Amino acid sequence: MLDNFGNEDNEEFDDFFDAEEIESALEKYKLWKENGTVYFKEEEIEALSYHFFIEGKRAEQLEILDHGLVLYPTNIEIMIEKANYHSIKNENDQALEVLIRAKLIAPYDSAIANLEGVVLTELKQFDEAEYAFDRALENCEEDDDLEIEVYINYAQSLCMGGNRKKAARIIEKGIQKYPKSEMLYNQLGLCFIEGNDFKNAINYFKLKVDEEPFNDNYWHQLGKYLEIAGQESAALNAYDYAGLINDKADNAFFSKAGILESRLEYDKAIESYKQCIRSDGDVYPYICIARCYLAINDSKLARYYLKKAQFYGDFIPEYQYLLGYSYLIEREPLVALPYFKRLIRSDDKDFASYKALMACYAELDKKKDLEAVNKKLKKSQGDLYYENWRGIASIFYLSEFVDLFAEILGEVRALKIYDNELEIVMTVIRYDQQPSMKNKEAIVNCMVDNFDDTVESVRTFCPELFISDEYFKLNYNLYKNDNNDEQ
Numbered sequence: 001m002l003d004n005f006g007n008e009d010n011e012e013f014d015d016f017f018d019a020e021e022i023e024s025a026l027e028k029y030k031l032w033k034e035n036g037t038v039y040f041k042e043e044e045i046e047a048l049s050y051h052f053f054i055e056g057k058r059a060e061q062l063e064i065l066d067h068g069l070v071l072y073p074t075n076i077e078i079m080i081e082k083a084n085y086h087s088i089k090n091e092n093d094q095a096l097e098v099l100i101r102a103k104l105i106a107p108y109d110s111a112i113a114n115l116e117g118v119v120l121t122e123l124k125q126f127d128e129a130e131y132a133f134d135r136a137l138e139n140c141e142e143d144d145d146l147e148i149e150v151y152i153n154y155a156q157s158l159c160m161g162g163n164r165k166k167a168a169r170i171i172e173k174g175i176q177k178y179p180k181s182e183m184l185y186n187q188l189g190l191c192f193i194e195g196n197d198f199k200n201a202i203n204y205f206k207l208k209v210d211e212e213p214f215n216d217n218y219w220h221q222l223g224k225y226l227e228i229a230g231q232e233s234a235a236l237n238a239y240d241y242a243g244l245i246n247d248k249a250d251n252a253f254f255s256k257a258g259i260l261e262s263r264l265e266y267d268k269a270i271e272s273y274k275q276c277i278r279s280d281g282d283v284y285p286y287i288c289i290a291r292c293y294l295a296i297n298d299s300k301l302a303r304y305y306l307k308k309a310q311f312y313g314d315f316i317p318e319y320q321y322l323l324g325y326s327y328l329i330e331r332e333p334l335v336a337l338p339y340f341k342r343l344i345r346s347d348d349k350d351f352a353s354y355k356a357l358m359a360c361y362a363e364l365d366k367k368k369d370l371e372a373v374n375k376k377l378k379k380s381q382g383d384l385y386y387e388n389w390r391g392i393a394s395i396f397y398l399s400e401f402v403d404l405f406a407e408i409l410g411e412v413r414a415l416k417i418y419d420n421e422l423e424i425v426m427t428v429i430r431y432d433q434q435p436s437m438k439n440k441e442a443i444v445n446c447m448v449d450n451f452d453d454t455v456e457s458v459r460t461f462c463p464e465l466f467i468s469d470e471y472f473k474l475n476y477n478l479y480k481n482d483n484n485d486e487q
Helices: 019-035 042-055 060-070 076-088 091-103 110-122 126-139 144-158 162-175 183-193 198-212 216-228 232-245 251-261 266-274 284-296 301-309 317-328 331-346 350-363 367-382 384-389 390-399 404-414 418-432 438-449 451-461 463-468 470-486
Strands: none
Touching: 019 042, 042 076, 042 198, 060 076, 076 110, 091 110, 110 126, 110 144, 126 144, 144 162, 144 183, 162 183, 162 438, 183 198, 183 216, 198 216, 216 232, 216 251, 232 251, 232 390, 251 266, 251 284, 251 404, 266 284, 284 301, 284 317, 301 317, 317 331, 317 350, 331 350, 350 367, 350 384, 350 390, 367 384, 367 390, 367 404, 384 390, 390 404, 390 418, 390 451, 404 418, 418 451, 418 463, 438 451, 438 470, 451 470, 463 470
């Protein structure tokens, strides 16, 4: 959790405490480590604990919390922080010991009761957890955020204990009090997910939108579960209703954009992603917009939107990938190469980056480098190599490295477990080499029983058909909907 951030990068995260206060407390901490004679105020202990937590310095956090309890043995905030420290490390018995001591000092403190409920849930003591959450709700006073958190934790505990109906009732009670809390609506839906009960989730939220037709949160939740159930057209309608009711229904606009993007309707997806953009620091819609622009080969607009997410780019691998890919489609593989190399160093199971790196070498006509990456992947990540053989073969095919293409086809054919995929690939290649309506219809016929494999093969071996052909798009949407309805 933010373990590798430097001090500068974390300034925005220290918003609970003044930056000067933290800097001053850190100076005192250094002196204390040197000679042990420094005296800390209570708020300095809390500030240091928070800072060390953000920095991922767990040993230092525990050290300052223990010292804080030596100085202030009845400070409830420090005791809660120490219990929370143990809870995060899954040291639940130790957390419970701290909370029991805290209850002796403040028996009606709702924050203590809430954390006690969380810890007891982890220990699978569900009846005791329920009692703790009831106590927390009874004593919440003018702390809306804490009360919402208690409702959510309470429901999660009940779900874990198998009591999903009561969990739903608890969240409904919370929604009555906080009708604008999106977190509560999300948790209500999760109560159904816990039981893998999407049909009842849909029926439940249909009833809710009938009862409260101008509640955008209920429409969004209905759309979400319709989408999970594969009813994408109905989900889009639900998201549209949510957006009509509330023009700031960001999650509904984002969910709608995701469906439109999956349907290759990139222009519409971009507009919906743009409706998610607010001034609250959420930059991911910019990255999604960039991804859509790259899908329609507009690298300049893609980079324009990526630049808006630049501050967070180093922490989001997709940002780096899309930036590299924007140069690759502009046929600047030398500029693109470093991005993909860096991503592979940080995640050697990231096939998309391997494929992009090989595409760079293919574009540069560096066959030896291409072969070296291919051999390395096959040797070190054999499962990943064969699971994604089509992506690799497509690079060889599109780059006209005939011998490499023939070699991987021979390997795959010998395995005899990818015969169906192989047949579909050859159908796509037949169209690519001899474009005709007959060969195009043969591809469409493959969609009937092998939708996903056919789409993947077209996308990788004949990208122009995938992106630009209206007949293919029409059948893609038709069979995609049929496929989802069957599921």
